[in-house]
Amino acid sequence: MILASLAGDVLVWVVWVVAAIALLASGFAVVLFRNPFHSALALILNLGSLAVLYLLLSAEFVAAAQVLVYAGAVMVMFLFVIAYLGGRADAPWASSQAAVRVAAVVTCVVLLAEVVLVIALDARDGLSSAAEITEGFGSPRELGRLFLGDNLLAFEVSSLVLLIGAVGGVILGATVRRGEVEE
Amino acid sequence: MSIDTPAIDWAGLSPYFALLGGIVAALLSSVFLRGPARNAAGFAIAALALLGALAAAIALAVVDETGSGMIADSLRRDRLADVAQIVVVCAGLLAALLFVREPDAGERRGDAYALLLSAVAGMALFVAANDLIVLFLGLEWFSISLYILCAVTPERTRSLEASLKYLIVGGFGSAVLLFGAALVYGASGKLRFAEIGLAGPGSDRLLLVTGLAMLLVGLAFKVSAAPFHMWTPDVYQGAPTPVTGFMAAATKAAALVVALRFLTEAFPGEAALWTITLAVLAVASLAVGNLGALVQRDLKRLLAYSSVSHAGFLLMPVAAGNALGGRALLYYLIPYAALSVGSFAVVAARERELGRAVTIDGMTGLGWERPVHGAAMTTFMLGFIGLPPTGLFLGKFYAFSALYERGWTWLMIIGAVFTAVSVAYYLGVVRAIYARPVLAAAPAGGSPPRDTAIDVAIVASLVIAVGTFFGVDPLIDVVTRAVADLTFPF
Numbered sequence: 001m002i003l004a005s006l007a008g009d010v011l012v013w014v015v016w017v018v019a020a021i022a023l024l025a026s027g028f029a030v031v032l033f034r035n036p037f038h039s040a041l042a043l044i045l046n047l048g049s050l051a052v053l054y055l056l057l058s059a060e061f062v063a064a065a066q067v068l069v070y071a072g073a074v075m076v077m078f079l080f081v082i083a084y085l086g087g088r089a090d091a092p093w094a095s096s097q098a099a100v101r102v103a104a105v106v107t108c109v110v111l112l113a114e115v116v117l118v119i120a121l122d123a124r125d126g127l128s129s130a131a132e133i134t135e136g137f138g139s140p141r142e143l144g145r146l147f148l149g150d151n152l153l154a155f156e157v158s159s160l161v162l163l164i165g166a167v168g169g170v171i172l173g174a175t176v177r178r179g180e181v182e183e
Numbered sequence: 184m185s186i187d188t189p190a191i192d193w194a195g196l197s198p199y200f201a202l203l204g205g206i207v208a209a210l211l212s213s214v215f216l217r218g219p220a221r222n223a224a225g226f227a228i229a230a231l232a233l234l235g236a237l238a239a240a241i242a243l244a245v246v247d248e249t250g251s252g253m254i255a256d257s258l259r260r261d262r263l264a265d266v267a268q269i270v271v272v273c274a275g276l277l278a279a280l281l282f283v284r285e286p287d288a289g290e291r292r293g294d295a296y297a298l299l300l301s302a303v304a305g306m307a308l309f310v311a312a313n314d315l316i317v318l319f320l321g322l323e324w325f326s327i328s329l330y331i332l333c334a335v336t337p338e339r340t341r342s343l344e345a346s347l348k349y350l351i352v353g354g355f356g357s358a359v360l361l362f363g364a365a366l367v368y369g370a371s372g373k374l375r376f377a378e379i380g381l382a383g384p385g386s387d388r389l390l391l392v393t394g395l396a397m398l399l400v401g402l403a404f405k406v407s408a409a410p411f412h413m414w415t416p417d418v419y420q421g422a423p424t425p426v427t428g429f430m431a432a433a434t435k436a437a438a439l440v441v442a443l444r445f446l447t448e449a450f451p452g453e454a455a456l457w458t459i460t461l462a463v464l465a466v467a468s469l470a471v472g473n474l475g476a477l478v479q480r481d482l483k484r485l486l487a488y489s490s491v492s493h494a495g496f497l498l499m500p501v502a503a504g505n506a507l508g509g510r511a512l513l514y515y516l517i518p519y520a521a522l523s524v525g526s527f528a529v530v531a532a533r534e535r536e537l538g539r540a541v542t543i544d545g546m547t548g549l550g551w552e553r554p555v556h557g558a559a560m561t562t563f564m565l566g567f568i569g570l571p572p573t574g575l576f577l578g579k580f581y582a583f584s585a586l587y588e589r590g591w592t593w594l595m596i597i598g599a600v601f602t603a604v605s606v607a608y609y610l611g612v613v614r615a616i617y618a619r620p621v622l623a624a625a626p627a628g629g630s631p632p633r634d635t636a637i638d639v640a641i642v643a644s645l646v647i648a649v650g651t652f653f654g655v656d657p658l659i660d661v662v663t664r665a666v667a668d669l670t671f672p673f
Contacts, residue, residue: 148186151374153254154316157308160203161324164301167210168331171294 016056022049040078047071061140189255196253197239198268202304205232206297213293222283225293229279232300233272236307240268244661250668256375257314259444262665266513267310267440270520274432275303277524277644281425281531283636285336295335299429302328306437310444315364315374318441322360322405325437326353329430333422345421352414353404360401366394367449376448383452395450399460405438408464408494409471416475419487424534427483428527431490432520439497439516443509446501447669454504454672461502462594468495469601476608482530482541485608486523489567492605493519496582499598503585504673509666511581514658518566518574518651525644526563529556532637546615555638557616559645564609566648569602574651574658589673 029042054063250261305325312318334346370391371382472492479485500508550557566573
């Protein structure tokens with residue numbers, strides 16, 4: 001029995017380490033690849049390994065949404081755009097100015113400092129208003145309850161807003177095509 | 184497992200269903216019909232849907248003695264929402280009339296009607312929002328519709344440019360608003376306005392106040408209050424004139440009514456803070472709008488700056504934070520919406536006649552060539568100054584009295600000073616209208632075909648603008664009942 005739970009812990013650790021390494025490696029790959037197509041593919045791996053980390057935190061819904069929305073829909077769109085542009089875009093920093101690079105480094109340092117600070121405070125119980133997370137928070141069941149109960153209207157209206165956005169995209173796309181014919 | 188789904192008040196939702204039905208019908212007709220039939224059907228569907236929504240909103244306004252929440256309280260059904268919906272729907276009706284012969288819209292006119300209905304529906308939801316998420320969704324709904332409406336005339340590069348500018352700046356504004364909403368939710372743990380108000384600042388007031396500030400910034404973008412107005416002149420100038428008229432009237436009305444509702448309900452504890460913030464925004468808008476308008480030659484740009492300055496006037500009664508201010512705001516909005524749509528209707532008519540953008544010089548001789556348009560435009564300009572016989576005279580009077588009751592005489596004086604400044608550019612337009620026509624300004628190729636729809640829109644705007652002056656008693660009655668449910672902090 002003890003052996004089994006120990007094996008389970010080891011398995012979780014192994015999965016965690018693999019996912020974390022994959023996350024970091026693919027993250028670096030996204031910015032280091034010269035070919036935007038390869039960068040996009042690396043981003044899919046990045047988002048996928050992040051989803052694994054979410055699963056390890058028992059955030060099943062967020063993990064599923066991450067895979068469906070980001071790794072699925074958004075990345076397909078990315079790939080389509082890159083395919084349309086024909087990979088003309090260079091690596092992100094190929095044309096960027098010094099100011100952009102400095103800003104990027106500063107942002108990363110600030111984020112890192114924030115993460116270190118929070119971990120340090122948490123280790124010393126110094127977080128005054130830490131979030132209280134109940135059992136079942138973020139579970140698909142709880143979210144479904146919110147979508148169909150308290151926030152039913154918001155849930156339904158978001159579909160309308162997306163529909164209008166899609167209709168608008170079609171209208172604008174058709175407009176551009178007609179403009180091209182006339183020129 | 185069973186889920187407790189909230190009860191649905193179908194009668195209260197009737198205005199939305201009229202508009203949603205119209206959107207579907209207009210889109211389908213634009214797919215299946217061709218040529219003139221498409222335009223005629225588009226207009227008929229839009230007019231029917233808007234009239235249906237108007238009838239539903241009026242019926243609700245009559246029935247709703249006391250307000251009630253709809254769908255788990257995420258939407259309010261009360262007279263404030265009903266009156267705001269009536270204003271927005273009427274602006275939509277007038278704008279639909281302007282689209283009938285909009286030459287630039289071409290084959291896209293059927294889609295334009297669907298998008299117009301969608302914008303009106305989004306605003307109708309926005310003004311009834313009682314929940315931070317619904318507030319954001321309503322805002323996005325009508326904003327997206329307006330972004331596309333701005334680009335609906337593809338032949339004009341300016342139109343696309345306006346749409347892109349509006350999209351980027353508007354998207355930024357929405358993002359700030361959403362961030363603010365998230366902070367307010369983080370601080371209070373509540374989404375419904377009234378619950379946020381009851382929950383109070385909790386342990387972290389800074390978080391709540393930052394959220395409030397960001398929400399105000401997001402709304403100020405939509406109201407085009409300075410310093411969040413920079414998109415206004417370019418977008419108003421570049422967008423098709425019917426769209427500009429609709430935006431000027433309806434967006435402002437919707438955003439201000441929402442601001443009134445959500446500030447009084449969700450932030451009664453921070454009233455001292457948001458009233459002074461709004462007062463500062465009002466002063467900035469008055470200064471930027473009026474001084475900017477002085478140097479404009481293009482009439483649409485001039486009206487855009489005038490709309491920024493009126494954002495200032497409209498923020499004054501909200502800043503007063505008392506019941507009189509609430510009434511003043513609602514009353515002010517009615518003639519203001521009519522004046523906005525009406526003046527842009529005259530610009531649209533002139534634009535079609537001249538075949539180019541209308542400058543102040545382009546208005547030369549309008550009063551002699553087209554007496555009705557000239558007289559209407561003169562009334563609109565005098566109305567914007569705040570002179571009788573339009574309701575804006577009384578609107579400004581009520582706004583100033585609200586400030587007086589609050590004890591903010593300094594803001595009244597600033598308002599009066601900038602009213603005096605505004606006389607210069609509004610009268611400049613009137614002078615051009617009644618100047619002797621020079622030959623160069625006369626339209627080439629004879630008189631254009633009569634456009635009954637635009638004449639109807641101009642006359643209707645004129646009737647509303649003047650009617651609010653003479654029918655002030657019943658209207659004050661209506662708006663008093665509309666804001667009776669709100670609790671004002673001062």
